[in-house]
Amino acid sequence: MKTFFSKGWRSLLVLLLLFIAWELIIKIMGIPEWLLPAPSKIFTEAFINWSDLTVHLLSTVNLSVTGFIIGTCIGLLTAVLLYLIPFLKESLYPLLILSQNIPTIVLAPLLVIWFGFGMLPKIIVITLVCFFPVTVAALDGFKQTPTELKHYLYMAGATKRQIFWKLEFPYALPSIFSGVKISATYSVMGAVISEWLGAKAGIGVYMTLASSSFRTDRVFVAIFAIMILSLLFFAIIRMLERLVVRWHDQGDDSI
Amino acid sequence: MTLLTIHNISKQFSGVHVIDHLSLDVQEGEFVSILGPSGSGKSTLFHLIGGILSPDEGMIELNGKEINGQRGSISYMPQSPSLLPWRTVLQNVLLGQELQGKKDKEVAIRMIEKAGLSDYTHAYPSQLSGGMKQRVSFIRALLCPQRVICLDEPFSALDELTRLDMQKWLLSIWEVHKRTILFVTHNIDEALYLSDRIIVLSEKPATITAEFTPQFSRPRKDGLLLTEEFLEWKRKIYYALNSAGK
Numbered sequence: 048m049k050t051f052f053s054k055g056w057r058s059l060l061v062l063l064l065l066f067i068a069w070e071l072i073i074k075i076m077g078i079p080e081w082l083l084p085a086p087s088k089i090f091t092e093a094f095i096n097w098s099d100l101t102v103h104l105l106s107t108v109n110l111s112v113t114g115f116i117i118g119t120c121i122g123l124l125t126a127v128l129l130y131l132i133p134f135l136k137e138s139l140y141p142l143l144i145l146s147q148n149i150p151t152i153v154l155a156p157l158l159v160i161w162f163g164f165g166m167l168p169k170i171i172v173i174t175l176v177c178f179f180p181v182t183v184a185a186l187d188g189f190k191q192t193p194t195e196l197k198h199y200l201y202m203a204g205a206t207k208r209q210i211f212w213k214l215e216f217p218y219a220l221p222s223i224f225s226g227v228k229i230s231a232t233y234s235v236m237g238a239v240i241s242e243w244l245g246a247k248a249g250i251g252v253y254m255t256l257a258s259s260s261f262r263t264d265r266v267f268v269a270i271f272a273i274m275i276l277s278l279l280f281f282a283i284i285r286m287l288e289r290l291v292v293r294w295h296d297q298g299d300d301s302i
Numbered sequence: 303m304t305l306l307t308i309h310n311i312s313k314q315f316s317g318v319h320v321i322d323h324l325s326l327d328v329q330e331g332e333f334v335s336i337l338g339p340s341g342s343g344k345s346t347l348f349h350l351i352g353g354i355l356s357p358d359e360g361m362i363e364l365n366g367k368e369i370n371g372q373r374g375s376i377s378y379m380p381q382s383p384s385l386l387p388w389r390t391v392l393q394n395v396l397l398g399q400e401l402q403g404k405k406d407k408e409v410a411i412r413m414i415e416k417a418g419l420s421d422y423t424h425a426y427p428s429q430l431s432g433g434m435k436q437r438v439s440f441i442r443a444l445l446c447p448q449r450v451i452c453l454d455e456p457f458s459a460l461d462e463l464t465r466l467d468m469q470k471w472l473l474s475i476w477e478v479h480k481r482t483i484l485f486v487t488h489n490i491d492e493a494l495y496l497s498d499r500i501i502v503l504s505e506k507p508a509t510i511t512a513e514f515t516p517q518f519s520r521p522r523k524d525g526l527l528l529t530e531e532f533l534e535w536k537r538k539i540y541y542a543l544n545s546a547g548k
Binding site for chain 1: 380384402428
């Protein structure tokens, strides 16, 4: 926490300066509110609309957390399977990369056609966005296990399973966490995109409503909400990482 | 009693003979050093005993049972400490036992204390010096249930002073536990100082060219390395190694 305050104040200051400049430019140039609202307007709107906003926020948080957890688990499982069964990796890896080339915007309506407006198509969208960074990061982590450590465990008579759980998996944890951090921030975007397709509540819904009624201030409220949510998710994963991968902070030159 | 028997083994890699009809007996509680020019197949010999490789010919027996290609029959200490960075010293030391199933924390803690590392029981490897890491690695090998410990040039990466310290320390621990040790090195002083028996390997393909059994009293006296007798032995082994290299 201390380091956050001693290092974080710089970026907070930059953000504050940015807001001030924004506010001043709008005042001086007289830009109309429907084109670009001033930050003060955006914050007051968020404040006034808070009770309505929380409903949307909670719905999005719920959706993205669910999708994120499912996506991360599937991502890890895929990585483990692909790593332990080389045949699967050779045959499925190209397919995984291709799965990332389908634009979500195109895929999402298709999923609605197939699965309706319920939770399922939304979860599928988020999962598709989330699993890939985790899979790639975990696979890289497994592969980078130092050969001398593996050699020692082989000589000591470890089984393949023991080598995986006692060596390769813990060794890959820092890599896995960097993948998880990426997918945590992606999950919010995924949730918003899936809400655009049709949902009862959510930041995505709030956003479409606002933009179709030319409430630019509300669009910005939605944008800020998404940013803050992403940051929050990122911070939570970072904290978890600190708890789990404690050895990594103390220098990793030791093998 | 003969604990480990290596009977007439040969190994070749894609047509190159690395080990050629090598035979060796190791008695229970014996400290045997294997000396050889670099690239003479010392490590291959260990990989064969450790079961990572299988010999093309011959048989390796441990306590009367064949262990060709069977991993986990010996306890092993590699050249680099190979400690897992996310485990504390205590957890690392227990790793070998963990792989075989049984853990004995009490004994491990006592062993760490005796090794002079009690302040570091719960420290991570990154907080230890090179010599300390090797001590931890050796304790791990000692705590393994297997009866033969194979050490693969364990001190070669350490500086001279630390190495001398470590040799003394190793002997002090070994003299208490009297485990059977097979020690690979390319340092004549080290082999002479530590072992009951020294085996000199030839250049590839490796066979045994000479065997020495220096009779220095245990525990080793200070200044042994500088006595006439020691230097006499060193000369003999040096010539044997030199002719093996040709």
